[in-house]
Amino acid sequence: xxxxxxxxxxxxxxxxxxxxxxxxxxxxxxxxxxxxxxxxxxxxxxxxxxxxxxxxxxxxxxxxxxxxxxxxxxxxxxxxxxxxxxxxxxxxxxxxxxxxxxxxxxxxxxxxxxxxxxxxxxxxxxxxxxxxxxxxxxxxxxxxxxxxxxxxxxxxxxxxxxxxxxxxxxxxxxxxxxxxxxxxxxxxxxxxxxxxxxxxxxxxxxxxxxxxxxxxxxxxxxxxxxxxxxxxxxxxxxxxxxxxxxxxxxxxxxxxxxxxxxxxxxxxxxxxxxxxxxxxxxxxxxxxxxxxxxxxxxxxxxxxxxxxxxxxxxxxxxxxxxxxxxxxxxxxxxxxxxxxxxxxxxxxxxxxxxxxxxxxxxxxxxxxxxxxxxxxxxxxxxxxxxxxxxxxxxxxxxxxxxxxxxxxxxxxxxxxxxxxxx
Amino acid sequence: xxxxxxxxxxxxxxxxxxxxxxxxxxxxxxxxxxxxxxxxxxxxxxxxxxxxxxxxxxxxxxxxxxxxxxxxxxxxxxxxxxxxxxxxxxxxxxxxxxxxxxxxxxxxxxxxxxxxxxxxxxxxxxxxxxxxxxxxxxxxxxxxxxxxxxxxxxxxxxxxxxxxxxxxxxxxxxxxxxxxxxxxxxxxxxxxxxxxxxxxxxxxxxxxxxxxxxxxxxxxxxxxxxxxxxxxxxxxxxxxxxxxxxxxxxxxxxxxxxxx
Numbered sequence: 001x002x003x004x005x006x007x008x009x010x011x012x013x014x015x016x017x018x019x020x021x022x023x024x025x026x027x028x029x030x031x032x033x034x035x036x037x038x039x040x041x042x043x044x045x046x047x048x049x050x051x052x053x054x055x056x057x058x059x060x061x062x063x064x065x066x067x068x069x070x071x072x073x074x075x076x077x078x079x080x081x082x083x084x085x086x087x088x089x090x091x092x093x094x095x096x097x098x099x100x101x102x103x104x105x106x107x108x109x110x111x112x113x114x115x116x117x118x119x120x121x122x123x124x125x126x127x128x129x130x131x132x133x134x135x136x137x138x139x140x141x142x143x144x145x146x147x148x149x150x151x152x153x154x155x156x157x158x159x160x161x162x163x164x165x166x167x168x169x170x171x172x173x174x175x176x177x178x179x180x181x182x183x184x185x186x187x188x189x190x191x192x193x194x195x196x197x198x199x200x201x202x203x204x205x206x207x208x209x210x211x212x213x214x215x216x217x218x219x220x221x222x223x224x225x226x227x228x229x230x231x232x233x234x235x236x237x238x239x240x241x242x243x244x245x246x247x248x249x250x251x252x253x254x255x256x257x258x259x260x261x262x263x264x265x266x267x268x269x270x271x272x273x274x275x276x277x278x279x280x281x282x283x284x285x286x287x288x289x290x291x292x293x294x295x296x297x298x299x300x301x302x303x304x305x306x307x308x309x310x311x312x313x314x315x316x317x318x319x320x321x322x323x324x325x326x327x328x329x330x331x332x333x334x335x336x337x338x339x340x341x342x343x344x345x346x347x348x349x350x351x352x353x354x355x356x357x358x359x360x361x362x363x364x365x366x367x368x369x370x371x372x373x374x375x376x377x378x379x380x381x382x383x384x385x386x387x388x389x390x391x392x393x394x395x396x397x398x399x400x401x402x403x404x405x406x407x408x409x410x411x412x413x414x415x416x417x418x419x420x421x422x
Numbered sequence: 423x424x425x426x427x428x429x430x431x432x433x434x435x436x437x438x439x440x441x442x443x444x445x446x447x448x449x450x451x452x453x454x455x456x457x458x459x460x461x462x463x464x465x466x467x468x469x470x471x472x473x474x475x476x477x478x479x480x481x482x483x484x485x486x487x488x489x490x491x492x493x494x495x496x497x498x499x500x501x502x503x504x505x506x507x508x509x510x511x512x513x514x515x516x517x518x519x520x521x522x523x524x525x526x527x528x529x530x531x532x533x534x535x536x537x538x539x540x541x542x543x544x545x546x547x548x549x550x551x552x553x554x555x556x557x558x559x560x561x562x563x564x565x566x567x568x569x570x571x572x573x574x575x576x577x578x579x580x581x582x583x584x585x586x587x588x589x590x591x592x593x594x595x596x597x598x599x600x601x602x603x604x605x606x607x608x609x610x611x612x613x614x615x616x617x618x619x620x621x622x623x624x625x626x627x628x629x630x631x632x633x634x635x636x637x638x639x640x641x642x643x644x645x646x647x648x649x650x651x652x653x654x655x656x657x658x659x660x661x662x663x664x665x666x667x668x669x670x671x672x673x674x675x676x677x678x679x680x681x682x
Contacts, residue, residue, distance in 0.1 A: 156450055162587065176577060176586070179593030271655030274592065291578060295658050303580050310582030 002063050003138070005097040006070050006089060007048075007055030010111055013088035020080050021054040023047060028128040034077060036134070039069035044139040048104070048125040050118065052111055057101060059138055067091050098142065098333050102326045106150040107159070113315050114159040119150045141336065149329045156325065159318040162311035167197040169307040170278050170299070171205055174246055177276050177297055182206035187244040189213045189237070190251035191223055194280055198248055199227055211244065213237055215251070238262065242269040248278045249285035257285040264293055278304070338407040345411055346395055348420045353387045426470035427491060431525040433463030434498065438522045441514030445588060453511055457502075460518060464498045467525065471495060483550035486679050490528035492550075493676065496558035497521035504562050508598065510590045516565035520673075527680070545620030552613035557672055559606035564669035566598035567662035574659055592658065599661050600651060607648045614641050633678040640671035 008021060023031050031047055035056075044059040060066030071089070075082050092100050103109045105122045126143040129135050135143070154160055163172040174181060184207045188195055191214060199210060210229030214220035220231035232240045241247070241262070251257055258277070263286075267275060277298040279286040284300060291298035299307075361383060365376065394414060401410045415421050437459030444452040471482045471491055482488040482495075498521045505513055573589040576582070589595075614637060621628055630638070647664035650656035 158448070158587070173577070176573070176591050177593065179591035179597075272657050273655075274658065294660070297577055299580070306580060307582050310586070314587055 002060050003057070003094055003097045003142070004060055004063055004066060005055055005057050005092045005100050006067055007053060008088045008090070009053035009055070009109070012090060017080065017084055017088050018052070018054065020078050021049070021074065022051065023049040023054065025124065025128070028125070029132055031077070032129060032132045032134045035073060038073045038076070039066070041066040041069045044136045045134050046126055046129040046139060046143065048122060050121045053104070055104070057097065057139065059136070063091070063093055095330055095334065099326055099330045101142065101146050102149045102329055103323070105146040106153040106322060106326070108319055108322055108326070112164060113319050114164070116160060119147070123147065138337065138340070142333065145329065145333055149326060153322045153325055157318040157322045159315050159322055161318070162314055164308055164311050164315065166301070166304045166308060167194060167201055169304045169311070170198045170248070171201045173297070173299060173307065174202065174276050175205070177274055178245060180206065183208050184245040185209040185211065185243050186246040186248065187211040187213065187240065188223065189247065189249040189257055189285065190281065191219065192250040192280065195248050195250045196226070198278070202246065203227065207246065211240060213240070241266045244275070245273070246276045246278070248280065250280040251285050253281070253285060254283060256287045258287065258290065260287045260289045260293070263290045263296055267293055267295055334408045335403070338402050338411050341411055342399065342402050345415060345420065346398070349391060349395065349414065349418055352418055352420060353391055357383050357387055424470050424474060426466045426473065427525070428529060430463045430466035430470060431522070431529055433459050433466060434494070434518065434522045434525055437463060437514070438518040441518050445512050445515040448588070456514055457505065460498060460514070461502060464495070464502060467491070467495045467498065481547060481551070483547070483554070487528055487531040489676070489679060490524050490531060493554050493557055494521050494525035494528060496554045497524060497561050500558035500562055504598070508594060510594065512569065512588055513565060516568055517561060520561050520564070543620060543624070545616045545623060549613055549616040549620055552609050552616065556606045556610035556613055557676070559602050559609065560665070560669045560672055563599055563602035563606065563665040566595045566602070567665040570595040570599070570662040571659065596657055596661070599665050602665065603648050603651060607644050610641060610644055633675040636671045636675035636678070640668050640675065643671065644668045
């Protein structure tokens with residue numbers, strides 16, 4: 001019995017190959033049906049297809065022939081060039097295959113480590129395969145466990161904790177300053193795609209009131225309706241500022257819109273309640289020395305990028321911890337699998353030696369000619385107790401080892417040494 | 423030797439180490455273990471102090487040994503409540519070293535240290551209990567203040583390293599400072615006034631020596647911090663700094679007892 005994953009992903013294949021192998025969600029059933037027809041060597045299978053990867057997880061009896069069937073199927077069905085496929089594809093077996101699935105599900109193998117979509121995609125792929133009855137006990141267990149691994153990693157490490165986009169970085173900083181954003185007021189000065197994105201994120205975190213100021217009042221009104229906020233006159237900015245906890249500025253103005261003396265005055269009016277200024281404009285809208293005022297925090301676009309970079313590093317560090325979790329879970333899966341394989345292995349071993357004994361007795365008895373019934377029985381009993389004694393220790397030790405991490409190696413060794421897989 | 427107190431101090435030490443390790447490595451299991459150690463230590467400390475009080479027949483503030491054991495008990499008690507309430511994981515790394523030092527000093531001090539003859543006086547008892555309670559609150563304010571100053575520095579200087587990721591929001595740290603002042607200042611004042619009354623009753627005069635001077639100074643800074651927050655809207659860095667200042671004075675005053 002072997003578990004394999006065969007696939008290509010964003011690291012191994014260019015988009016020209018990936019797009020050919022991509023399978024739309026609706027076509028998954030059809031794909032599984034054809035796979036069953038043309039690649040009968042695949043006992044259980046799950047097909048995972050996202051924009052970054054197409055992977056087939058399968059249980060096969062023979063790796064080489066299974067992979068070969070798969071490749072022929074893929075080349076035929078997807079019309080991919082065989083050499084291109086050979087170059088881009090990877091095959092992982094047993095431990096490596098299981099580890100790979102666990103990493104994929106917990107987003108350790110993603111382009112952006114920690115991104116949340118992949119788990120849903122893995123779940124979708126598994127559900128499609130299960131609905132089509134393409135999975136059995138082993139695949140079911142494997143995928144269910146991969147969902148648990150993903151959940152564990154999400155809660156026990158910080159791989160998904162920190163913002164990795166500029167607009168989320170603004171939200172993260174706001175939370176470091178204000179804690180809870182519920183009931184806070186944000187002011188937008190100017191307009192722009194990034195500003196709108198940042199406001200959307202802020203509002204989803206509880207920011208209650210959005211004020212919009214623009215050189216042209218009509219544009220301000222337009223934006224304000226978009227966010228369910230209120231438009232304020234650009235000339236009244238001075239009075240409005242004291243209501244605002246978060247100020248995002250992105251105007252085309254050639255000079256500062258908020259100067260240090262204004263910010264100082266506003267902070268006084270606010271009884272030192274903190275203010276968070278985000279200046280996305282180039283040239284800048286807010287005088288840089290505003291950051292020196294107590295309880296004022298000023299970030300420009302470069303600073304936000306810096307947060308993102310630092311968070312990427314942090315995620316990579318957390319990913320290392322996540323890999324340790326994955327290793328432990330892989331071992332656990334194989335402990336389970338070994339227990340499952342233990343009984344058939346022992347039965348096969350017994351049948352194997354019994355067949356040898358029967359054949360040899362047959363041969364010997366015909367050669368010896370006429371023997372009394374008692375003698376025949378004596379020979380039979382003697383050979384029986386011989387083989388029982390010979391395989392007693394291997395079986396007892398195998399059972400004992402099955403509970404440990406090494407169990408799998410022993411099982412493999414027994415199957416190999418006694419030629420049980422032939 | 424009071425065995426439960428020795429066990430408690432050892433547990434505090436282990437808990438403290440685990441909190442510091444957790445700050446560095448962020449393994450969740452370390453944090454859980456640390457909290458369990460401190461909670462267990464707190465129970466042992468409680469048992470040890472009850473035993474001691476039964477032995478002496480008065481509350482645990484008769485001599486230097488008892489002061490420090492009592493102070494450690496209060497600090498850990500307030501810490502456990504604060505950790506449960508605020509769920510700030512790095513808090514332990516900043517607060518438990520203070521508590522551990524106190525309990526260690528208590529152990530080093532012989533329990534047989536000179537006993538004051540006045541321990542049963544009403545004003546004296548009031549002075550001791552309230553002073554120690556406010557000391558616990560001030561230690562919390564101190565820990566929050568240190569974290570605030572570090573995090574504020576990170577945010578102003580735009581350094582997004584380990585500290586930035588580990589420490590909580592400025593708002594929550596400022597909130598601890600605010601609550602610490604509200605609770606701590608009146609209790610501190612009662613402790614302070616009762617000390618004056620007691621001293622006057624006993625000696626017929628108010629004597630000012632090193633430790634009292636520090637306590638007066640601490641009270642003045644405490645008053646400035648409280649008034650500044652209430653009337654002038656002070657907050658953030660300034661209040662965090664004042665809180666740390668109060669803590670240093672009170673801690674120093676506590677340490678002057680060692681030389682007696």
